[in-house]
Amino acid sequence: MKLYGSLTSPYVRKARILIQEKKVPCEFVVADAWAADSPIPALNPLGKVPVLALDNGKVLFDSPVIVEYLDALKTPALLPTSGEARWEMLRWQALADGMLDAVVIRLLESRRPAAQQSADNIRRQEEKIARSIEYAAQHLSIGAWLMSDRFTLADLVMAVALEYTDFRYPHDWRGRHARLGQWLAGIGTRPAFVETRPPG
Numbered sequence: 001m002k003l004y005g006s007l008t009s010p011y012v013r014k015a016r017i018l019i020q021e022k023k024v025p026c027e028f029v030v031a032d033a034w035a036a037d038s039p040i041p042a043l044n045p046l047g048k049v050p051v052l053a054l055d056n057g058k059v060l061f062d063s064p065v066i067v068e069y070l071d072a073l074k075t076p077a078l079l080p081t082s083g084e085a086r087w088e089m090l091r092w093q094a095l096a097d098g099m100l101d102a103v104v105i106r107l108l109e110s111r112r113p114a115a116q117q118s119a120d121n122i123r124r125q126e127e128k129i130a131r132s133i134e135y136a137a138q139h140l141s142i143g144a145w146l147m148s149d150r151f152t153l154a155d156l157v158m159a160v161a162l163e164y165t166d167f168r169y170p171h172d173w174r175g176r177h178a179r180l181g182q183w184l185a186g187i188g189t190r191p192a193f194v195e196t197r198p199p200g
């Protein structure tokens with residue numbers, strides 16, 4: 001099995017962390033979706049990473065599908081297969097992925113030539129990020145984990161989203177949400193997080 005992706009993509013990082021946390025045997029192939037000679041469009045018509053190439057020749061995308069597939073390979077499950085907790089966890093993943101989308105859109109907009117940038121679009125994305133952080137802070141449980149009494153997919157995806165926010169849109173959200181910051185600091189010491197942090 002091979003996971004294709006870049007070292008900086010947070011969507012890829014979700015899968016890389018899950019692979020390390022659960023010790024799933026999987027080769028990581030560094031591939032840039034934007035490069036002219038990228039192998040990605042031949043694997044995923046959307047031209048995006050991550051892509052998971054299975055041993056049976058089939059290919060899976062995108063990151064929610066890949067993490068669910070990888071999680072199902074080995075116990076203990078990070079994502080419950082049924083029940084109320086499953087829907088709650090999928091909602092955390094939707095929130096985290098939506099935050100990533102907003103940070104990426106903001107970044108791409110801010111990289112356009114100054115005269116073509118839309119300040120309105122940047123502000124809209126920043127509002128989405130601020131509301132999502134507020135939501136996460138409000139729904140953070142009292143213990144060390146977002147849900148349940150152990151590390152789950154909810155912790156994985158939200159920590160990736162917040163660390164990516166720090167990476168691409170650094171700003172002081174911890175001033176208003178100290179407890180969320182403490183929770184993130186704890187998760188961030190896990191070896192799978194340390195080893196998959198983007199270079200630089």
Ligand SMILES: N[C@@H](CCC(=O)N[C@@H](CS)C(=O)NCC(=O)O)C(=O)O
Pocket residue numbers: 008009010011033034046047048049050062063064097
């Ligand atoms: N919803 C997708 C998003 C994946 C995505 O946007 N990946 C970016 C890298 S961070 C990419 O490959 N972009 C290339 C492009 O949009 O052409 C997922 O969760 O896998």
